Each structure stands twice: as C-alpha cells, then as structure tokens.
Amino acid sequence: MSCSQSTAPVNILNNPQFNCDLKCDFSYDYTTSPVLIISNKGDYLSIKLDSSQNITYNASTYSLNEMRIYQPSLHSYNGSKTDAELIIIHTRDTSVGNLLVCVPIVVGSSNSASLSIMDKVVSSASLMTNSLDKTTNVNIPTFSVKTLIPLKPYYSYSGTLPFPPCNGRYDYVVFNKDDSAVLSISRKAYKALSKIISENAYPVRQNNSIFYNKNGPSSSSSKNGSDDIYMECLPTGSDGEQLVPLDMPSSNNMFDDQSIKKFYNDNKWVSWVVVAIVLAILIKKIGLLAFNKIFSSKS
Known part of the structure; x- marks a missing residue:
C-alpha cells in the first residue's frame, strides 16, 4: 500500500541545510531486554520487547513502542536505497507525538555487534514466523x-x-550510511528476510528542512552516572607545552606531622650540616676556654 499524502520518508543527502544541536539532542537509557517478541506483518518484521525502554529527544521523554525491519530501506541515501532499514518507534510520554529512529541495514560485516543480532532475529523469524501474523519469542x-x-x-x-495510516506529525532521527552509521546483516540472513517479508513500495518525498546533528546520540547513564569522562583543561604556552601550576600546600596542613616528617626525610643532609656546624662551634669554644685557662695559670 502506497501513501499518496505522506511527507516521509525522504532522501538523506550529505549536504544538510541546517545544523541542529540542542533541539535535536538525542540521548537514550536503553537497558538489557533479553526477550524479543517477533511478528511477521507481511511487508515488515515487528519486534517488541518485554520491558520498558526510555529515551530523551529535544528535552521530551519517549518510550519505545516497537521496532520494525523493512526491506529495502524506507529512506534513500544520496538517491540510493540500502538493503533494509530498522525503524525504532517511540511514543512521547506526556503528549501526542512519536519519534522514529531509523538506521540503515547493509549486507556485510562492518558492524560485528549488530551482525550477530540481525542474523539471530532474521534466522529465528524465517523458521518460526515465515507467514503472515505468526509470532515467536527469541x-x-x-x-x-x-x-x-x-x-x-x-x-x-x-x-x-x-507507512499506513501515513498521517500525523512525527519527528525523525535518521542515520546515514555514508557516515558508516549502519547495521550489518549477513547475505544468508538477508536472503531469508527477503523470502518472509515483501519489498515495500513507499515513495520518497522532498523535504527542505532536514537538520544535521554532528555530535551524535549519547547514553543518559554516561551523562549522569559513573561512566563520565573527566577532562582537565590546562593552559598552554606558545610552543604547546602545558603550563601546569605547582601544587601549593594549604595553610591547614602545611605544618602537620606528615609534612614535617616528609620535609625531614627529604632534607636529612641539611640536618647533618647543621649538626656539624654546631659541633665545630662548640669545639672551638671549648678549645679557646682551655687555651685561656692554661696560659692564665702560668702567669
């Protein structure tokens, strides 16, 4: 079924019209969810999870509703389709509106982590959901x-x-294959996918307001949790060498026991010099006293 009034999907070009950082900020808090509920819907595979998953986009919170795999891709990339595409559908928690996160899928092994997942999902679907509306748990x-x-x-x-009902207003986050932002699937699994779901025929539309976020997504846990990376910014000289200030002890611990002990251990030679000087002075004074006493007794 084609959507004559739709305004998506679009052709993703390498020369975006606008840059967008804060308003297009995408962060996720996906957790481990081992059970995947896979259904064959004729022209796509539907994948649902048995646990809630949350993301944030443009300061709004969304919950994951469903994932879909289409072949070939819905979006075009510089005028060309990819072998397939993953559409991750999220529903806004507090108001109307959905977010679709779209990732191209290509035959190959450039993304080994996704390769094993895609092959597992498709191979299970080809065995257990090889006809319309069949469902299996993986x-x-x-x-x-x-x-x-x-x-x-x-x-x-x-x-x-x-896709139907082809209406509403939805936000899209689309990764580009030319940025190497792809998921991998083996040729064997792709052939199996082509046998159990039909090719989609949704037309690509023109859109003159496509934005680009150069920063990419981020994990909410790494933003707020223990995975933070601390970077210290230090001034540099004209030759690029870091100008690092000397560590100065605070007034509270400058003369504590540890500081005194460390000073003594680091400066033992000074102590010996002081002792030697004191002994020399004492010997000199004792010698003078003895000399004066001897000569005074003779006279």
Missing part, C-alpha cells in the same frame, strides 16, 4: 537496543508516518 540474554544505535552524527526532520 531470547538474546545480553540484548540491548543501544547495540543498534550508531554513535555517529544523524539527520532529523519532521513528517507524517511513512
């Missing part, structure tokens, strides 16, 4: 959706749903 103990999200720049735009 167990992947360590599965998390974050494995399927490239840490690469992405494009964003707004449009209708690309």
Whole structure:
C-alpha cells in the first residue's frame, strides 16, 4: 500500500541545510531486554520487547513502542536505497507525538555487534514466523537496543508516518550510511528476510528542512552516572607545552606531622650540616676556654 499524502520518508543527502544541536539532542537509557517478541506483518518484521525502554529527544521523554525491519530501506541515501532499514518507534510520554529512529541495514560485516543480532532475529523469524501474523519469542540474554544505535552524527526532520495510516506529525532521527552509521546483516540472513517479508513500495518525498546533528546520540547513564569522562583543561604556552601550576600546600596542613616528617626525610643532609656546624662551634669554644685557662695559670 502506497501513501499518496505522506511527507516521509525522504532522501538523506550529505549536504544538510541546517545544523541542529540542542533541539535535536538525542540521548537514550536503553537497558538489557533479553526477550524479543517477533511478528511477521507481511511487508515488515515487528519486534517488541518485554520491558520498558526510555529515551530523551529535544528535552521530551519517549518510550519505545516497537521496532520494525523493512526491506529495502524506507529512506534513500544520496538517491540510493540500502538493503533494509530498522525503524525504532517511540511514543512521547506526556503528549501526542512519536519519534522514529531509523538506521540503515547493509549486507556485510562492518558492524560485528549488530551482525550477530540481525542474523539471530532474521534466522529465528524465517523458521518460526515465515507467514503472515505468526509470532515467536527469541531470547538474546545480553540484548540491548543501544547495540543498534550508531554513535555517529544523524539527520532529523519532521513528517507524517511513512507507512499506513501515513498521517500525523512525527519527528525523525535518521542515520546515514555514508557516515558508516549502519547495521550489518549477513547475505544468508538477508536472503531469508527477503523470502518472509515483501519489498515495500513507499515513495520518497522532498523535504527542505532536514537538520544535521554532528555530535551524535549519547547514553543518559554516561551523562549522569559513573561512566563520565573527566577532562582537565590546562593552559598552554606558545610552543604547546602545558603550563601546569605547582601544587601549593594549604595553610591547614602545611605544618602537620606528615609534612614535617616528609620535609625531614627529604632534607636529612641539611640536618647533618647543621649538626656539624654546631659541633665545630662548640669545639672551638671549648678549645679557646682551655687555651685561656692554661696560659692564665702560668702567669
């Protein structure tokens, strides 16, 4: 079924019209969800999870609703389709509106982490859901959706749903194959996928308001948790050498026991010099006293 009034999907070009950082900010908090519920819907595979998953886009919170695999891709990339595409559908928690995160899938092995997942999903579907509306559960103990999200720049735009009912207004996050932001699938699994779901025929639309986020997505846990990376910014000289200030002891611990002990250990030779000088002075004084006493007794 084609959507005559749709405004999505679109053709993703390498020369975006606009840059977008904060308003297009995409961060996720996907957790491990080992049970995947896979259904054959005729022209796509539907994948649902048995646990809630959350993301944030443009400061709004969304919940993962469903993942879909289409072949070939819905979006075009510089005028060409990829072998397939993963569409991750999220529903906004507090108001109307959905977010579709779209990742191209290509035959190959450039993304080994996604390769094993894609092959597992498709091979299970080809055995257990090889006809319309059949459903099966697949167990992947360590599965998390974050494995399927490239840490690469992405494009964003707004449009209708690309598939029926082809209406509404939805936000899109689309990764580009030319940024190496792809998922991998083996040729064998791709052939199996082509046998159990039909090719889609949704037309590509023109959109003059496509934005580009060069930063890519981020993990909410790495933003707020213990995975933070601390970077210290230090001034540099004209030759690029870091100008590092000397560590100065605070007034509270400058003369504590540890400081005194460390000073003594580091400066023992000074102590010996002082002792030698004191002894020399004492010997000199004793010698003078003895000399004066001897000569005074003779006289």
